[in-house]
């Protein structure tokens with residue numbers, strides 16, 4: 173590419189779709205300082221705050237997914253779809269992108285579809301081991317499909333698939349260096365172990381209930397906790413804030429909490445897994461059972477079957493959580509083995525590999 177590219181990125185609804193898009197944008201900017209970048213997201217969703225915070229412009233579409241039950245939102249869906257396709261076309265005509273990149277979520281559906289129909293090069297990035305509906309539909313139209321797991325030929329044309337891994341923010345590439353700062357920022361004691369609890373970008377009700385139920389048991393073991401409970405649940409759980417329990421709705425500086433942690437309990441969203449692989453610490457995954465095709469369990473299993481992490485299903489928590497957690501805490505060899513194996517599964521060049529693909533489709 174000689175001149176700086178004009179790029180539209182679209183993805184949102186949850187952090188799992190937004191952060192990969194931001195990481196890709198940052199890599200494009202690192203290669204082409206004068207690249208013109210525009211994000212397109214869904215009005216009222218998280219991306220409308222997170223993208224400007226990352227220093228990029230964003231336009232919002234009036235769009236949302238279809239709910240399983242009959243709701244007013246569903247009745248409005250056809251109108252939203254038409255409106256978002258129309259607005260996407262307007263944005264594309266005005267901005268004149270050289271390439272359009274979709275990272276999942278409903279807004280990216282409209283933009284990538286319109287771009288492909290206007291013969292603009294398009295790339296989608298699928299974070300999960302089982303694709304969401306938007307990417308499944310877009311796979312037929314996009315020029316490239318960058319994925320993080322094997323066996324996605326069932327859903328996407330084989331010749332378009334490139335396994336790159338999920339983009340991860342640069343500051344998560346060496347979190348070991350952040351350990352002391354992390355411990356200090358949260359006012360924790362560096363001589364006592366730290367458990368990091370992550371509920372994904374929105375927080376996880378069942379994980380919060382689990383921690384609440386076992387909090388005394390954890391304290392008795394001298395364990396300190398950094399507990400990301402989610403914005404929706406913060407009011408309910410903030411009462412547990414104390415010297416050794418840090419409850420937070422959302423962590424802005426993930427590098428600090430990853431750096432500080434000795435072990436992690438986490439949902440199994442795709443980016444969380446990719447980040448935790450780089451972090452290389454022992455993890456117990458508790459996948460959300462409420463996501464399409466149980467994809468979080470499939471995501472986690474790809475690590476667990478290699479011996480890189482432990483998996484507990486929500487329905488077995490009552491019986492298995494404490495014995496499993498205790499066995500991990502008491503066995504430093506197991507902690508080291510899990511961390512090392514997980515680290516060996518990391519794909520640290522994902523963002524750069526994806527941008528190589530972006531460059532390749534722009535040249536064609």
Ligand SMILES: CC(=O)N[C@H]1[C@@H](OP(=O)(O)OP(=O)(O)OC[C@H]2O[C@@H](n3ccc(=O)[nH]c3=O)[C@H](O)[C@@H]2O)O[C@H](CO)[C@@H](O)[C@@H]1O
Pocket residue numbers: 186187188189191276299300370371372373374400421422423424426440441442443444445447460463467468
């Ligand atoms: C309930 C739901 O629909 N979850 C989906 C959603 O998860 P979710 O949005 O939770 O996505 P991921 O686990 O993939 O990523 C979470 C991202 O948010 C960041 N983060 C999280 C918490 C926090 O306090 N601060 C912070 O910055 C993490 O560092 C990570 O970058 O998208 C993922 C990627 O398509 C899917 O795999 C998940 O199944």
